[in-house]
Amino acid sequence: MFETLQAAPPDAILGLITEHKNDPRPQKIDLGVGVFRTAEGETPVLDVVKQAEQRIIDTQDSKAYIGTAGDPQFNASMQALTFGDSVDADRVATIQAPGGSGSLRVAASLILRARPNATVWVSDPTWGNHVPLLGGAGLTLEPYPYYDTDAHVLRLDAMLESLAALPRGDLVLLHACCHNPSGMDPSEDEWRAIADVIVERELVPFVDMAYQGFAHSLNDDAFIVRHLAERVPEMLVCNSCSKNFGLYRDRVGSLSFLAADKTARDIVYSQVNSIVRTIYSVPPDHGAVVVATILNDKELKAAWRVELAEMRGRLREMRVLLNDALKEKAPDHDFSHLVRARGMFCFLGITQDQVNRLKKDYGVYMVGSSRINTAGITAHNVEYLAESIAATL
Protein backbone atom coordinates (compact mmCIF):
# COMPACT_ATOMS: atom_id res chain seq x y z
CA MET A 1 0.00 0.00 0.00
CA PHE A 2 2.66 2.51 0.97
CA GLU A 3 4.48 1.95 -2.33
CA THR A 4 1.99 4.38 -3.86
CA LEU A 5 3.31 7.23 -1.72
CA GLN A 6 6.09 9.73 -2.31
CA ALA A 7 7.78 11.73 0.43
CA ALA A 8 5.86 14.87 1.38
CA PRO A 9 7.86 18.12 1.27
CA PRO A 10 8.85 19.57 4.67
CA ASP A 11 6.39 22.12 6.06
CA ALA A 12 7.33 25.63 4.90
CA ILE A 13 7.25 26.98 8.48
CA LEU A 14 7.83 24.02 10.85
CA GLY A 15 10.57 22.60 8.58
CA LEU A 16 12.74 25.59 9.50
CA ILE A 17 12.93 24.42 13.14
CA THR A 18 14.96 21.34 12.14
CA GLU A 19 17.01 23.16 9.51
CA HIS A 20 18.04 25.83 12.01
CA LYS A 21 18.72 23.26 14.74
CA ASN A 22 21.03 21.28 12.46
CA ASP A 23 23.03 24.34 11.37
CA PRO A 24 26.38 24.23 13.22
CA ARG A 25 27.19 27.95 12.75
CA PRO A 26 27.18 29.71 16.16
CA GLN A 27 26.02 33.02 14.69
CA LYS A 28 22.88 31.47 13.10
CA ILE A 29 19.58 33.32 13.64
CA ASP A 30 16.08 31.80 13.67
CA LEU A 31 13.38 34.16 12.40
CA GLY A 32 11.17 31.26 11.29
CA VAL A 33 8.37 29.66 13.27
CA GLY A 34 6.17 31.95 15.37
CA VAL A 35 7.28 31.40 18.94
CA PHE A 36 8.12 34.19 21.36
CA ARG A 37 11.74 34.54 22.49
CA THR A 38 13.30 36.58 25.25
CA ALA A 39 16.31 38.88 24.88
CA GLU A 40 18.38 35.75 25.62
CA GLY A 41 16.74 33.84 22.78
CA GLU A 42 14.76 31.54 25.10
CA THR A 43 11.09 30.52 25.00
CA PRO A 44 10.51 30.00 28.73
CA VAL A 45 7.34 28.81 30.42
CA LEU A 46 5.51 31.92 31.71
CA ASP A 47 5.79 32.45 35.47
CA VAL A 48 2.00 32.46 35.86
CA VAL A 49 1.79 29.18 33.97
CA LYS A 50 4.31 27.62 36.39
CA GLN A 51 2.25 28.86 39.34
CA ALA A 52 -1.02 27.59 37.88
CA GLU A 53 0.57 24.23 37.06
CA GLN A 54 1.75 23.85 40.65
CA ARG A 55 -1.77 24.47 41.93
CA ILE A 56 -3.16 21.93 39.47
CA ILE A 57 -0.62 19.29 40.49
CA ASP A 58 -1.51 19.88 44.14
CA THR A 59 -5.27 19.75 43.70
CA GLN A 60 -6.21 17.74 40.59
CA ASP A 61 -7.75 14.46 41.67
CA SER A 62 -8.74 12.86 38.38
CA LYS A 63 -7.65 12.44 34.79
CA ALA A 64 -10.99 11.01 33.68
CA TYR A 65 -12.45 12.21 30.37
CA ILE A 66 -13.93 15.67 30.51
CA GLY A 67 -16.19 15.51 27.41
CA THR A 68 -16.09 16.68 23.80
CA ALA A 69 -16.55 20.38 24.63
CA GLY A 70 -13.73 20.41 27.19
CA ASP A 71 -13.59 22.31 30.45
CA PRO A 72 -16.68 24.53 31.07
CA GLN A 73 -14.71 27.02 33.16
CA PHE A 74 -12.09 27.39 30.42
CA ASN A 75 -14.83 27.84 27.81
CA ALA A 76 -16.62 30.54 29.81
CA SER A 77 -13.35 32.39 30.43
CA MET A 78 -12.30 32.26 26.78
CA GLN A 79 -15.72 33.48 25.72
CA ALA A 80 -15.44 36.48 28.04
CA LEU A 81 -11.89 37.21 26.85
CA THR A 82 -13.03 37.06 23.24
CA PHE A 83 -16.35 38.87 23.27
CA GLY A 84 -16.27 41.03 26.40
CA ASP A 85 -19.88 42.04 26.90
CA SER A 86 -20.55 42.58 23.20
CA VAL A 87 -22.74 39.57 22.77
CA ASP A 88 -26.03 38.06 23.93
CA ALA A 89 -24.99 35.04 26.03
CA ASP A 90 -27.91 32.96 24.71
CA ARG A 91 -26.65 33.22 21.14
CA VAL A 92 -23.04 32.20 21.67
CA ALA A 93 -21.24 29.01 22.70
CA THR A 94 -17.56 28.11 23.07
CA ILE A 95 -15.77 24.79 23.04
CA GLN A 96 -12.20 23.97 23.96
CA ALA A 97 -10.04 22.78 21.07
CA PRO A 98 -6.51 21.42 20.57
CA GLY A 99 -4.86 24.76 19.72
CA GLY A 100 -5.91 27.33 17.17
CA SER A 101 -5.32 24.75 14.44
CA GLY A 102 -7.67 22.28 16.13
CA SER A 103 -10.36 24.92 16.38
CA LEU A 104 -9.95 25.81 12.70
CA ARG A 105 -10.30 22.13 11.82
CA VAL A 106 -13.54 21.78 13.80
CA ALA A 107 -14.84 25.01 12.26
CA ALA A 108 -14.08 23.60 8.80
CA SER A 109 -16.20 20.52 9.47
CA LEU A 110 -18.99 22.68 10.87
CA ILE A 111 -19.01 24.85 7.74
CA LEU A 112 -19.06 21.73 5.57
CA ARG A 113 -22.05 20.35 7.46
CA ALA A 114 -23.96 23.63 7.44
CA ARG A 115 -23.14 25.12 4.04
CA PRO A 116 -21.11 22.61 1.98
CA ASN A 117 -21.08 24.71 -1.18
CA ALA A 118 -19.87 27.92 0.43
CA THR A 119 -16.46 29.35 -0.40
CA VAL A 120 -14.19 30.58 2.37
CA TRP A 121 -12.38 33.74 1.27
CA VAL A 122 -8.90 34.13 2.74
CA SER A 123 -6.62 37.15 2.73
CA ASP A 124 -3.88 37.31 0.13
CA PRO A 125 -1.45 36.56 1.71
CA THR A 126 -2.51 34.49 4.71
CA TRP A 127 -0.95 32.12 7.27
CA GLY A 128 0.89 29.39 5.34
CA ASN A 129 -1.22 26.64 6.91
CA HIS A 130 -4.70 28.17 6.45
CA VAL A 131 -5.15 26.80 2.96
CA PRO A 132 -3.63 23.32 3.60
CA LEU A 133 -5.56 22.94 6.87
CA LEU A 134 -8.96 24.22 5.75
CA GLY A 135 -8.61 22.99 2.17
CA GLY A 136 -7.43 19.60 3.44
CA ALA A 137 -10.64 19.36 5.46
CA GLY A 138 -12.60 19.79 2.23
CA LEU A 139 -13.44 23.49 2.11
CA THR A 140 -13.22 25.54 -1.06
CA LEU A 141 -10.93 28.53 -0.56
CA GLU A 142 -10.32 31.63 -2.63
CA PRO A 143 -8.16 34.70 -1.95
CA TYR A 144 -9.27 38.31 -1.44
CA PRO A 145 -6.77 41.19 -1.81
CA TYR A 146 -5.27 42.27 1.50
CA TYR A 147 -1.66 43.42 1.43
CA ASP A 148 0.61 45.03 -1.13
CA THR A 149 3.93 43.24 -0.69
CA ASP A 150 5.82 45.89 -2.72
CA ALA A 151 4.42 49.06 -1.14
CA HIS A 152 3.92 47.40 2.28
CA VAL A 153 0.44 48.81 2.80
CA LEU A 154 -3.04 47.32 3.11
CA ARG A 155 -5.02 47.04 -0.14
CA LEU A 156 -8.14 48.28 1.60
CA ASP A 157 -10.01 49.58 -1.47
CA ALA A 158 -9.36 46.40 -3.42
CA MET A 159 -10.38 44.34 -0.41
CA LEU A 160 -13.66 46.22 0.06
CA GLU A 161 -14.45 46.03 -3.64
CA SER A 162 -13.73 42.33 -3.71
CA LEU A 163 -15.82 41.56 -0.60
CA ALA A 164 -18.70 43.62 -1.98
CA ALA A 165 -18.86 41.31 -4.99
CA LEU A 166 -18.91 37.99 -3.10
CA PRO A 167 -21.92 35.70 -3.20
CA ARG A 168 -24.21 36.16 -0.19
CA GLY A 169 -23.60 33.56 2.49
CA ASP A 170 -19.92 32.92 1.70
CA LEU A 171 -17.45 33.08 4.58
CA VAL A 172 -14.65 35.60 5.04
CA LEU A 173 -11.64 34.55 7.09
CA LEU A 174 -10.27 37.57 8.97
CA HIS A 175 -7.20 37.82 11.20
CA ALA A 176 -8.41 39.66 14.31
CA CYS A 177 -4.99 41.22 14.97
CA CYS A 178 -1.28 40.79 14.18
CA HIS A 179 -2.03 39.60 10.65
CA ASN A 180 0.10 36.57 9.87
CA PRO A 181 2.31 36.98 7.79
CA SER A 182 2.24 40.76 7.14
CA GLY A 183 1.76 42.14 10.68
CA MET A 184 -0.41 44.86 9.09
CA ASP A 185 -3.90 45.26 10.58
CA PRO A 186 -6.76 47.53 9.55
CA SER A 187 -7.38 50.54 11.82
CA GLU A 188 -10.67 50.60 13.74
CA ASP A 189 -12.22 52.82 11.05
CA GLU A 190 -11.02 50.46 8.36
CA TRP A 191 -12.43 47.50 10.30
CA ARG A 192 -15.78 49.32 10.49
CA ALA A 193 -15.77 49.74 6.71
CA ILE A 194 -14.97 46.03 6.28
CA ALA A 195 -17.78 45.13 8.69
CA ASP A 196 -20.19 47.34 6.70
CA VAL A 197 -19.56 45.27 3.58
CA ILE A 198 -19.85 41.99 5.50
CA VAL A 199 -23.22 43.07 6.91
CA GLU A 200 -24.42 44.47 3.59
CA ARG A 201 -23.45 41.31 1.62
CA GLU A 202 -24.65 38.94 4.38
CA LEU A 203 -21.24 37.27 4.52
CA VAL A 204 -20.33 35.08 7.49
CA PRO A 205 -17.28 36.27 9.43
CA PHE A 206 -14.81 33.54 10.32
CA VAL A 207 -12.26 35.19 12.60
CA ASP A 208 -8.90 33.71 13.51
CA MET A 209 -7.58 35.32 16.70
CA ALA A 210 -4.21 33.69 17.40
CA TYR A 211 -2.41 36.72 18.87
CA GLN A 212 -4.84 38.48 21.20
CA GLY A 213 -2.80 40.86 23.37
CA PHE A 214 0.23 40.96 21.07
CA ALA A 215 -0.71 44.13 19.12
CA HIS A 216 -2.15 46.76 21.51
CA SER A 217 -4.07 45.18 24.41
CA LEU A 218 -6.46 42.29 25.08
CA ASN A 219 -9.47 44.53 24.48
CA ASP A 220 -8.19 46.55 21.52
CA ASP A 221 -7.03 43.42 19.73
CA ALA A 222 -10.54 41.94 19.92
CA PHE A 223 -12.11 45.04 18.35
CA ILE A 224 -13.32 43.46 15.12
CA VAL A 225 -14.67 40.36 16.89
CA ARG A 226 -16.76 42.46 19.26
CA HIS A 227 -17.81 44.95 16.59
CA LEU A 228 -19.04 42.16 14.32
CA ALA A 229 -20.70 40.29 17.19
CA GLU A 230 -22.95 43.32 17.68
CA ARG A 231 -23.87 43.46 14.00
CA VAL A 232 -24.10 40.00 12.40
CA PRO A 233 -26.47 37.10 13.03
CA GLU A 234 -23.80 34.41 12.74
CA MET A 235 -20.04 34.17 13.05
CA LEU A 236 -17.19 31.83 13.98
CA VAL A 237 -14.16 32.75 16.09
CA CYS A 238 -11.07 30.56 16.52
CA ASN A 239 -8.73 31.39 19.42
CA SER A 240 -5.27 30.16 20.21
CA CYS A 241 -3.57 30.27 23.62
CA SER A 242 -0.25 29.18 22.10
CA LYS A 243 1.21 32.66 21.93
CA ASN A 244 -0.43 34.79 24.60
CA PHE A 245 -0.08 32.06 27.27
CA GLY A 246 3.07 30.54 25.72
CA LEU A 247 1.38 27.12 25.76
CA TYR A 248 2.44 26.13 22.25
CA ARG A 249 3.05 22.41 22.80
CA ASP A 250 0.13 21.91 25.19
CA ARG A 251 -2.33 22.64 22.36
CA VAL A 252 -4.86 25.04 23.85
CA GLY A 253 -7.47 26.90 21.84
CA SER A 254 -11.18 27.47 21.56
CA LEU A 255 -13.91 27.73 18.96
CA SER A 256 -16.80 30.12 19.56
CA PHE A 257 -19.83 30.47 17.37
CA LEU A 258 -22.58 33.01 17.33
CA ALA A 259 -26.00 31.87 16.10
CA ALA A 260 -29.20 33.77 15.30
CA ASP A 261 -30.95 32.70 18.51
CA LYS A 262 -30.73 30.24 21.40
CA THR A 263 -32.45 27.40 19.53
CA ALA A 264 -30.02 27.68 16.62
CA ARG A 265 -27.10 27.99 19.03
CA ASP A 266 -28.06 24.75 20.77
CA ILE A 267 -28.35 22.89 17.46
CA VAL A 268 -24.92 24.12 16.34
CA TYR A 269 -23.49 23.16 19.73
CA SER A 270 -24.73 19.58 19.33
CA GLN A 271 -23.27 19.41 15.81
CA VAL A 272 -19.91 20.78 16.95
CA ASN A 273 -19.70 18.20 19.72
CA SER A 274 -20.50 15.40 17.31
CA ILE A 275 -17.78 16.70 14.95
CA VAL A 276 -15.22 16.68 17.77
CA ARG A 277 -16.12 13.07 18.58
CA THR A 278 -15.35 12.05 14.97
CA ILE A 279 -11.95 13.78 14.87
CA TYR A 280 -10.13 13.62 18.23
CA SER A 281 -12.96 12.60 20.59
CA VAL A 282 -12.01 14.90 23.48
CA PRO A 283 -9.51 17.77 23.70
CA PRO A 284 -6.29 17.64 25.77
CA ASP A 285 -6.96 18.97 29.25
CA HIS A 286 -3.80 20.21 30.92
CA GLY A 287 -3.16 23.51 29.12
CA ALA A 288 -6.82 24.49 29.21
CA VAL A 289 -6.96 23.99 32.98
CA VAL A 290 -3.85 26.16 33.27
CA VAL A 291 -5.58 28.94 31.32
CA ALA A 292 -8.80 28.57 33.32
CA THR A 293 -6.81 28.73 36.58
CA ILE A 294 -5.08 31.94 35.49
CA LEU A 295 -8.18 33.66 34.14
CA ASN A 296 -10.20 32.86 37.27
CA ASP A 297 -7.69 34.07 39.84
CA LYS A 298 -7.39 37.84 40.25
CA GLU A 299 -3.69 37.82 41.09
CA LEU A 300 -2.65 35.32 38.45
CA LYS A 301 -4.68 37.16 35.82
CA ALA A 302 -3.03 40.47 36.71
CA ALA A 303 0.43 38.83 36.60
CA TRP A 304 -0.40 37.29 33.22
CA ARG A 305 -1.33 40.69 31.82
CA VAL A 306 2.06 42.01 32.93
CA GLU A 307 3.92 39.12 31.27
CA LEU A 308 1.83 39.59 28.12
CA ALA A 309 2.63 43.31 28.04
CA GLU A 310 6.35 42.48 28.39
CA MET A 311 6.20 40.13 25.41
CA ARG A 312 4.32 42.75 23.37
CA GLY A 313 6.82 45.44 24.33
CA ARG A 314 9.80 43.32 23.37
CA LEU A 315 8.37 42.60 19.92
CA ARG A 316 7.91 46.32 19.35
CA GLU A 317 11.41 47.17 20.53
CA MET A 318 12.99 44.57 18.25
CA ARG A 319 11.18 45.99 15.22
CA VAL A 320 12.61 49.42 15.99
CA LEU A 321 16.07 47.99 16.66
CA LEU A 322 16.21 46.16 13.33
CA ASN A 323 14.84 49.13 11.39
CA ASP A 324 17.45 51.40 12.99
CA ALA A 325 20.26 48.94 12.24
CA LEU A 326 19.08 48.62 8.63
CA LYS A 327 19.00 52.41 8.23
CA GLU A 328 22.71 52.32 9.00
CA LYS A 329 23.72 49.19 7.08
CA ALA A 330 21.42 49.66 4.07
CA PRO A 331 20.73 53.42 3.91
CA ASP A 332 19.35 53.24 0.34
CA HIS A 333 16.50 50.93 1.35
CA ASP A 334 13.33 51.72 3.28
CA PHE A 335 12.35 49.19 5.93
CA SER A 336 10.04 51.51 7.86
CA HIS A 337 7.12 49.08 7.40
CA LEU A 338 8.84 46.94 10.03
CA VAL A 339 7.80 49.41 12.72
CA ARG A 340 4.30 49.93 11.32
CA ALA A 341 3.54 46.21 11.63
CA ARG A 342 2.21 44.63 14.86
CA GLY A 343 2.71 41.33 16.64
CA MET A 344 5.30 38.71 15.80
CA PHE A 345 5.55 38.95 12.05
CA CYS A 346 6.19 41.17 9.07
CA PHE A 347 7.72 40.77 5.66
CA LEU A 348 11.28 41.85 5.21
CA GLY A 349 10.35 42.51 1.59
CA ILE A 350 13.16 40.60 -0.14
CA THR A 351 13.06 37.94 -2.85
CA GLN A 352 13.01 34.18 -2.37
CA ASP A 353 16.53 34.13 -3.82
CA GLN A 354 17.72 36.62 -1.17
CA VAL A 355 15.98 34.55 1.53
CA ASN A 356 17.89 31.48 0.30
CA ARG A 357 21.20 33.37 0.31
CA LEU A 358 20.61 34.60 3.86
CA LYS A 359 20.12 31.01 4.94
CA LYS A 360 23.01 29.51 2.96
CA ASP A 361 25.64 32.22 3.40
CA TYR A 362 24.74 33.69 6.81
CA GLY A 363 22.67 31.09 8.69
CA VAL A 364 19.68 33.47 8.89
CA TYR A 365 16.43 31.51 8.70
CA MET A 366 13.03 32.89 7.67
CA VAL A 367 9.98 31.71 5.73
CA GLY A 368 10.45 31.79 1.91
CA SER A 369 8.06 34.74 1.53
CA SER A 370 10.59 36.75 3.66
CA ARG A 371 8.24 36.68 6.67
CA ILE A 372 10.30 37.20 9.79
CA ASN A 373 9.47 36.44 13.41
CA THR A 374 10.69 39.59 15.14
CA ALA A 375 11.04 37.69 18.44
CA GLY A 376 14.17 36.09 16.96
CA ILE A 377 15.95 39.48 16.99
CA THR A 378 18.11 40.39 20.00
CA ALA A 379 20.41 43.27 20.90
CA HIS A 380 23.29 40.79 20.41
CA ASN A 381 22.38 39.56 16.92
CA VAL A 382 20.80 42.65 15.34
CA GLU A 383 24.03 44.04 13.92
CA TYR A 384 25.00 40.74 12.29
CA LEU A 385 21.43 40.37 11.06
CA ALA A 386 21.31 43.85 9.48
CA GLU A 387 24.77 43.33 7.91
CA SER A 388 23.68 39.98 6.46
CA ILE A 389 20.47 41.45 5.05
CA ALA A 390 22.35 44.43 3.60
CA ALA A 391 24.85 42.07 1.94
CA THR A 392 22.08 40.32 0.02
CA LEU A 393 20.29 43.46 -1.23
Ligand code: LMR
Ligand atom coordinates in the same frame (compact mmCIF):
# COMPACT_ATOMS: atom_id res chain seq x y z
C1 LMR B 1 3.55 30.45 12.58
O1 LMR B 1 2.87 30.99 11.71
O2 LMR B 1 4.80 30.42 12.55
C2 LMR B 1 2.88 29.85 13.78
O3 LMR B 1 1.52 30.08 13.71
C3 LMR B 1 3.22 28.43 13.96
C4 LMR B 1 2.61 27.53 12.93
O4 LMR B 1 1.99 26.55 13.31
O5 LMR B 1 2.76 27.77 11.73
